[in-house]
Amino acid sequence: MTEETVVETTWRLMREGHPGVRRGDPAVVAAAHAEPRLRALFPFPSHGALTFHRNTEFPWSNDLPFIVGDAHSCVVYAPLGRRRRVLGESLTPREAAALVVAHLPPDCGPAFEGPWPPPMSSVD
Numbered sequence: 001m002t003e004e005t006v007v008e009t010t011w012r013l014m015r016e017g018h019p020g021v022r023r024g025d026p027a028v029v030a031a032a033h034a035e036p037r038l039r040a041l042f043p044f045p046s047h048g049a050l051t052f053h054r055n056t057e058f059p060w061s062n063d064l065p066f067i068v069g070d071a072h073s074c075v076v077y078a079p080l081g082r083r084r085r086v087l088g089e090s091l092t093p094r095e096a097a098a099l100v101v102a103h104l105p106p107d108c109g110p111a112f113e114g115p116w117p118p119p120m121s122s123v124d
Contacts, residue, residue, distance in 0.1 A: 006056040007042050007111050014043060024050045027071035031093035037101050040110035051080070052100065054108065057115045065103045067096045076100055 004012070013021040014029055023029075024045030032038045032050060041052040044060065049068045054061040062080040065087055069075055074096035078085040088099045112118060 006113050007040065010056075011039060011043060014045070022046060025070040025093075028067055028069060028074060028093045028096070031097040032067065032100070034094070035097045035101050037104055037109055038097060041108070042111040053116070054111050055116045055118070056111055056113045059116050061116045064105075064108065065100045067093075067100060069093070069096065076103075078103075 010021065011033055014023055015026075015033060017023060017026075022045045024043070025048075028050050029043070029045070032043065032052075038052055041054065041064070042056045042060075044051045044053060048070075049066050051060070051062070051066040052064045054064070064079055065076055066080070067074050067076055069091075071093060073089075074091045074093055075089045076087040076091065076096050076099045078087055087103055088096065091099065
């Protein structure tokens, strides 16, 4: 049996409602987890938002769209640091997760372990 990655462990503990882990809205977390590209990213729920990161430790990448909302209504925003542009609103969690995936950069994922920015690749 293979060992879980930090990303896999974080998703699992969030979905199980583990008391030592940040928890987002269960419907939003479940919808995001159902999307393979989002499941490969590091999830970070905070203040009603579910953000996704290319790395597993602070400082975060903060360059990906994110979801704010609950089981009843979600809004998808463009990445932090840019103008607070709404990509979609009045969405179900599943629609919101799909919209985030549609706006991910092509080179996005899976998340690497460590802080942002990514480690420099070695030059041969």
